[in-house]
Amino acid sequence: xxxxxxxxxxxxxxxxxxxxxxxxxxxxxxxxxxxxxxxxxxxxxxxxxxxxxxxxxxxxxxxxxxxxxxxxxxxxxxxxxxxxxxxxxxxxxxxxxxxxxxxxxxxxxxxxxxxxxxxxxxxxxxxxxxxxxxxxxxxxxxxxxxxxxxxxxxxxxxxxxxxxxxxxxxxxxxxxxxxxxxxxxxxxxxxxxxxxxxxxxx
Amino acid sequence: xxxxxxxxxxxxxxxxxxxxxxxxxxxxxxxxxxxxxxxxxxxxxxxxxxxxxxxxxxxxxxxxxxxxxxxxxxxxxxxxxxxxxxxxxxxxxxxxxxxxxxxxxxxxxxxxxxxxxxxxxxxxxxxxxxxxxxxxxxxxxxxxxxxxxxxxxxxxxxxxxxxxxxxxxxxxxxxxxxxxxxxxxxxxxxxxxxxxxxxxxx
Numbered sequence: 001x002x003x004x005x006x007x008x009x010x011x012x013x014x015x016x017x018x019x020x021x022x023x024x025x026x027x028x029x030x031x032x033x034x035x036x037x038x039x040x041x042x043x044x045x046x047x048x049x050x051x052x053x054x055x056x057x058x059x060x061x062x063x064x065x066x067x068x069x070x071x072x073x074x075x076x077x078x079x080x081x082x083x084x085x086x087x088x089x090x091x092x093x094x095x096x097x098x099x100x101x102x103x104x105x106x107x108x109x110x111x112x113x114x115x116x117x118x119x120x121x122x123x124x125x126x127x128x129x130x131x132x133x134x135x136x137x138x139x140x141x142x143x144x145x146x147x148x149x150x151x152x153x154x155x156x157x158x159x160x161x162x163x164x165x166x167x168x169x170x171x172x173x174x175x176x177x178x179x180x181x182x183x184x185x186x187x188x189x190x191x192x193x194x195x196x197x198x199x200x201x202x
Numbered sequence: 203x204x205x206x207x208x209x210x211x212x213x214x215x216x217x218x219x220x221x222x223x224x225x226x227x228x229x230x231x232x233x234x235x236x237x238x239x240x241x242x243x244x245x246x247x248x249x250x251x252x253x254x255x256x257x258x259x260x261x262x263x264x265x266x267x268x269x270x271x272x273x274x275x276x277x278x279x280x281x282x283x284x285x286x287x288x289x290x291x292x293x294x295x296x297x298x299x300x301x302x303x304x305x306x307x308x309x310x311x312x313x314x315x316x317x318x319x320x321x322x323x324x325x326x327x328x329x330x331x332x333x334x335x336x337x338x339x340x341x342x343x344x345x346x347x348x349x350x351x352x353x354x355x356x357x358x359x360x361x362x363x364x365x366x367x368x369x370x371x372x373x374x375x376x377x378x379x380x381x382x383x384x385x386x387x388x389x390x391x392x393x394x395x396x397x398x399x400x401x402x403x404x
Contacts, residue, residue, distance in 0.1 A: 114323060120373055121320040127374045135376070156370055156379030157390055163374070164366020168358055171322060172329045172365070174337065177358030188359055188403040192394045201390040 021059045023049040028070035033125065037067055037132045064137050071129055075112055076104055078138055085142040093146055094194030098186040101162055102169070106182070110170025117163075117171060134159065146197050157196040165189060223261045225251040230272035235327065239269055239334040266339045273331055277314055278306055280340055287344040295348055296396030300388040303364055304371070308384070312372025319365075319373060336361065348399050359398040367391060 027049035031040045042063050046053040060066040061079050068074040081100055088096035105113045120127040139155035147154045165185070168174045177185070195201065229251035233242045244265050248255035262268040263281050270276040283302055290298035307315045322329040341357035349356045367387070370376045379387070397403065 117319070117369075118323040121316060121323055131374050131376050153378050153382070153386075153390070156376040159374070159376055160366035160370045160379065160391070161363060161394070162366070163369045164362035164364070167319075167365045167369065168362045172333050172361070174333050174358040174361055176355050177362065180355070184355075184404065188355070188398070189362070191397070192363070195393070196390070202386065 020049070020051045020055050023051060024055060024059060024066060025070045028066045032067060032071050032129060036125075037063075037129050038136075040067075042066075064133070067129075067133055071126070072116060072133070073112065074116075075108055078133075082138055082141055086145070090146050090198060091194070093142075093197055094190035094192070095186050097158070097162065097193050098165075098190050099182060102165070102182050102185055105166060105170060110166070113166040113170045117167065143197055148198065150201070154196055154201060157201060158193055161189060161192050161196065222251070222253045222257050225253060226257060226261060226268060227272045230268045234269055234273045234331065238327075239265075239331050240338075242269075244268075266335065269331070269335055273328070274318060274335070275314070276318075277310055280335075284340055284343055288347070292348050292400060293396070295344075295399055296392035296394070297388050299360070299364065299395050300367075300392050301384060304367070304384050304387055307368060307372060312368070315368040315372045319369065345399055350400065352403070356398055356403060359403060360395055363391060363394050363398065 024045065028040070028045045031045045031048055034040075035044070040063070042053050042056045045066070046056060049055075056063065056066055060069065061077060065077045065079055068076075068078045081104070084100050085093065085096060116130070120130055135152075135155065139158065140151075143155045143158065144151045169178050169185075172178075226247065230242070230247045233247045233250055236242075237246070242265070244255050244258045247268070248258060251257075258265065258268055262271065263279060267279045267281055270278075270280045283306070286302050287295065287298060318332070322332055337357065341360065342353075345357045345360065346353045371380050371387075374380075
């Protein structure tokens with residue numbers, strides 16, 4: 001690592017264009033895999049990429065967005081998802097979650113979800129990073145705001161239903177769920193998510 | 203295939219011991235992968251294994267049990283699961299499903315579930331076989347008996363929650379769900395499964 005960093009420095013910092021963006025993604029993948037989501041710092045990634053740390057915010061809106069693209073290979077920025085979920089009415093959060101996730105996944109034909117699951121079933125480290133990421137940076141913000149108590153357990157319950165929905169719709173392709181329109185899916189599944197977040201779970 | 207079958211025939215039928223059992227598992231894996239669950243016949247598998255077709259019932263209780271062991275590599279016979287689920291009171295089916303699946307998976311440390319998911323995320327054919335198998339031979343028997351209507355959609359909803367539960371508990375290992383005792387899991391998840399089978403889903 002030291003050799004590479006020094007070499008990059010000798011070449012000087014890159015400008016703020018798309019090659020900077022790509023350098024950050026490549027460096028981030030290595031640093032996140034070595035250090036995990038929490039251990040990796042924006043500074044370490046930027047140094048490895050040979051660019052200014054401010055470029056992480058510029059291109060990805062922060063460490064989460066960079067992680068989502070570099071490691072989870074998500075074709076959307078989780079910051080947008082969080083924003084949508086935070087703006088939902090408390091008693092509409094179940095329906096909003098179904099609509100947000102299913103719309104996002106449907107738009108990629110489910111390929112992104114399947115790739116993500118393949119990665120976490122094959123690499124323990126990927127599972128750990130996904131967990132840290134969704135827990136500390138997605139679910140915590142959304143669910144802790146709405147949950148009356150016990151929000152960590154509630155967040156894991158929400159995860160069971162979201163992941164299972166994706167597995168059946170995109171990976172196993174069980175019909176009629178796989179082809180059901182989004183309102184049919186929401187009518188069935190939203191009450192489950194709503195109860196997991198704001199209802200009785202014990 | 204023909205050469206091998208002829209060779210097996212020249213050697214004569216195997217006796218009914220454990221080598222017969224192993225020969226059936228090996229032959230079944232090939233035939234199921236070539237033909238799919240529905241296309242594969244007990245006769246074709248037995249012929250390929252060079253044993254009498256009655257040995258399939260003797261060792262595996264039928265095609266489903268052989269498939270479960272040869273392809274899904276399940277360390278239990280789905281016939282036992284079906285029997286347990288069929289004997290549940292209708293308003294206790296949600297809790298029975300949680301207890302049956304979680305107990306079975308916990309007993310293998312979740313390794314079996316993870317291997318199954320790795321297989322279906324990596325091989326489309328495995329996903330198709332899993333779907334055919336669970337649909338036509340597990341869910342149909344259990345859910346069609348209890349569901350007031352729309353049992354195929356209900357069965358897929360049940361699948362979302364069961365698969366998601368396994369993904370979060372054994373693959374992603376999200377805490378506190380991953381270490382929660384079975385009664386805590388059942389209290390939270392059983393009402394979901396109960397509604398998916400006997401309640402309102404639209």
